[in-house]
Amino acid sequence: xxxxxxxxxxxxxxxxxxxxxxxxxxxxxxxxxxxxxxxxxxxxxxxxxxxxxxxxxxxxxxxxxxxxxxxxxxxxxxxxxxxxxxxxxxxxxxxxxxxxxxxxxxxxxxxxxxxxxxxxxxxxxxxxxxxxxxxxxxxxxxxxxxxxxxxxxxxxxxxxxxxxxxxxxxxxxxxxxxxxxxxxxxxxxxxxxxxxxxxxxxxxxxxxxxxxxxxxxxxxxxxxxxxxxxxxxxxxxxxxxxxxxxxxxxxxxxxxxxxxxxxxxxxxxxxxxxxxxxxxxxxxxxxxxxxxxxxxxxxxxxxxxxxxxxxxx
Amino acid sequence: xxxxxxxxxxxxxxxxxxxxxxxxxxxxxxxxxxxxxxxxxxxxxxxxxxxxxxxxxxxxxxxxxxxxxxxxxxxxxxxxxxxxxxxxxxxxxxxxxxxxxxxxxxxxxxxxxxxxxxxxxxxxxxxxxxxxxxxxxxxxxxxxxxxxxxxxxxxxxxxxxxxxxxxxxxxxxxxxxxxxxxxxxxxxxxxxxxxxxxxxxxxxxxxxxxxxxxxxxxxxxxxxxxxxxxxxxxxxxxxxxxxxxxxxxxxxxxxxxxxxxxxxxxxxxxxxxxxxxxxxxxxxxxxxxxxxxxxxxxxxxxxxxxxxxxxxx
Numbered sequence: 001x002x003x004x005x006x007x008x009x010x011x012x013x014x015x016x017x018x019x020x021x022x023x024x025x026x027x028x029x030x031x032x033x034x035x036x037x038x039x040x041x042x043x044x045x046x047x048x049x050x051x052x053x054x055x056x057x058x059x060x061x062x063x064x065x066x067x068x069x070x071x072x073x074x075x076x077x078x079x080x081x082x083x084x085x086x087x088x089x090x091x092x093x094x095x096x097x098x099x100x101x102x103x104x105x106x107x108x109x110x111x112x113x114x115x116x117x118x119x120x121x122x123x124x125x126x127x128x129x130x131x132x133x134x135x136x137x138x139x140x141x142x143x144x145x146x147x148x149x150x151x152x153x154x155x156x157x158x159x160x161x162x163x164x165x166x167x168x169x170x171x172x173x174x175x176x177x178x179x180x181x182x183x184x185x186x187x188x189x190x191x192x193x194x195x196x197x198x199x200x201x202x203x204x205x206x207x208x209x210x211x212x213x214x215x216x217x218x219x220x221x222x223x224x225x226x227x228x229x230x231x232x233x234x235x236x237x238x239x240x241x242x243x244x245x246x247x248x249x250x251x252x253x254x255x256x257x258x259x260x261x262x263x264x265x266x267x268x269x270x271x272x273x274x275x276x277x278x279x280x281x282x283x284x285x286x287x288x289x290x291x292x293x294x295x296x297x298x299x300x301x302x303x304x305x306x307x308x309x310x311x312x313x
Numbered sequence: 314x315x316x317x318x319x320x321x322x323x324x325x326x327x328x329x330x331x332x333x334x335x336x337x338x339x340x341x342x343x344x345x346x347x348x349x350x351x352x353x354x355x356x357x358x359x360x361x362x363x364x365x366x367x368x369x370x371x372x373x374x375x376x377x378x379x380x381x382x383x384x385x386x387x388x389x390x391x392x393x394x395x396x397x398x399x400x401x402x403x404x405x406x407x408x409x410x411x412x413x414x415x416x417x418x419x420x421x422x423x424x425x426x427x428x429x430x431x432x433x434x435x436x437x438x439x440x441x442x443x444x445x446x447x448x449x450x451x452x453x454x455x456x457x458x459x460x461x462x463x464x465x466x467x468x469x470x471x472x473x474x475x476x477x478x479x480x481x482x483x484x485x486x487x488x489x490x491x492x493x494x495x496x497x498x499x500x501x502x503x504x505x506x507x508x509x510x511x512x513x514x515x516x517x518x519x520x521x522x523x524x525x526x527x528x529x530x531x532x533x534x535x536x537x538x539x540x541x542x543x544x545x546x547x548x549x550x551x552x553x554x555x556x557x558x559x560x561x562x563x564x565x566x567x568x569x570x571x572x573x574x575x576x577x578x579x580x581x582x583x584x585x586x587x588x589x590x591x592x593x594x595x596x597x598x599x600x601x602x603x604x605x606x607x608x609x610x611x612x613x614x615x616x617x618x619x620x621x622x623x624x625x626x
Contacts, residue, residue, distance in 0.1 A: 033393035034359035046347035135448030
């Protein structure tokens with residue numbers, strides 16, 4: 001088994017780069033000081049870090065799973081502006097004893113996530129490190145719609161989500177407990193699979209606030225509440241909970257509703273629409289905006305569990 | 314001393330973001346799912362990683378030094394296409410015991426490097442990690458000139474560099490030996506200070522190949538040789554060696570010329586011009602391109618020391 005410490009950086013890049021997805025917007029791809037891509041209108045850009053042991057575990061995720069997650073969660077951030085992702089920059093730092101096959105598998109996962117969406121990996125950097133640290137910057141453009149921020153919701157509007165909640169949390173809890181009762185949610189934890197394009201759809205339907213669910217509904221709704229200076233009143237009975245969540249929660253003594261409220265990493269869209277009739281088909285209304293209170297309330301009460309924070313643990 | 318582990322991510326971002334430089338091209342800055350910047354023409358994009366203990370040492374560099382380096386080496390990559398950097402995305406992963414002051418000092422260094430150049434930090438991500446891992450993606454645009462790659466040199470042209478070589482290496486060797494005989498090169502190792510704009514200048518003067526010197530003249534010249542399929546014949550007597558290099562090399566028993574040939578991280582521009590008369594004032598001619606041989610020769614011989622590789626050590 002060859003490790004990356006046995007290869008030069010140039011040799012590793014020569015193996016790695018051909019596995020990466022390309023894109024129509026690429027003017028100049030990897031290999032020079034910088035890549036060049038064509039941009040139609042304004043550039044939409046977002047970055048996320050994934051650290052071994054914190055954002056993924058090598059014992060749980062294959063290299064391709066990690067590549068998939070790194071790509072999708074960043075592409076979801078571009079979708080969450082109502083924009084369209086076209087290219088990624090990817091940096092990978094890894095211990096010199098990392099197998100070359102791991103690095104190539106990581107590239108495969110990037111490609112599997114990106115290729116169906118027409119997104120290319122246009123550049124990046126490889127380095128040695130003590131632990132695996134990945135950083136992805138997603139680049140996109142607006143397609144005829146104004147970007148949708150988190151800041152323009154007002155009271156009396158409708159809160160909706162674009163997919164079923166809690167799957168990531170249910171998958172995580174099963175892996176953490178070593179108990180597997182629902183493979184679908186385990187698979188969705190390892191490879192989050194939000195419908196990319198739901199954000200653009202929300203923008204086209206007139207959404208006034210939009211973000212993707214990375215840190216859980218309660219915490220993320222709180223961010224719209226803060227940015228828009230509006231109350232977010234969530235109705236737990238109306239949450240679209242992934243069916244596997246109840247199975248896993250029952251087996252593990254958890255609370256399915258609580259997991260759907262606070263579980264992170266589903267990456268579905270959370271949007272505020274002006275009226276209920278503006279909500280696109282397939283989305284679920286989960287509450288309303290209000291000026292009765294600040295921040296987030298669930299069934300009228302302040303939530304005790306906020307969900308995920310990357311530093312406080 | 315407050316550490317980042319004692320703060321929420323949102324609270325840390327609230328302290329960090331106001332210290333970052335802004336830019337005229339910013340349409341929407343940090344705080345939403347993605348940032349938005351206006352781009353004039355094609356987008357030029359480059360990313361680099363900096364890992365604690367590999368690309369910088371906490372005992373040598375202040376947090377602001379690290380921020381400076383992270384910004385400048387990426388801005389130099391954009392300059393090395395003959396393009397103009399306008400914005401950075403910055404991700405920082407750090408141990409929870411990292412002082413908040415270190416993170417804020419890092420932001421100060423980013424600002425000190427970027428502000429005079431009109432470059433803004435428009436977004437990024439913060440995370441916990443075992444070691445400090447920084448990834449910067451620089452974004453820029455071409456200003457009326459075609460991008461200059463590494464691939465268009467032919468035999469019979471002139472190789473030139475835009476600044477004095479070896480300073481980074483001389484500074485590194487002094488810090489490594491604990492012997493400080495030349496403060497200027499130590500300062501340049503800690504805060505590389507290439508003339509940003511030299512790359513655009515080269516493009517305007519008709520350079521046919523261009524890159525920045527990050528891994529040393531010999532290794533980087535080899536990259537142009539490979540991309541352009543041309544020989545690079547360097548003349549060691551003509552190298553513009555930083556005056557502090559001789560001082561440091563003498564004190565440490567090193568070879569100043571060798572340091573100038575192989576020392577990395579100066580980030581000056583390396584360019585191939587069609588003729589000697591095309592070389593801008595202030596640049597130094599260091600060799601010629603040739604079809605007499607492949608790769609790089611120094612004074613007619615194959616170099617024994619290639620310089621820096623991030624994996625092979």
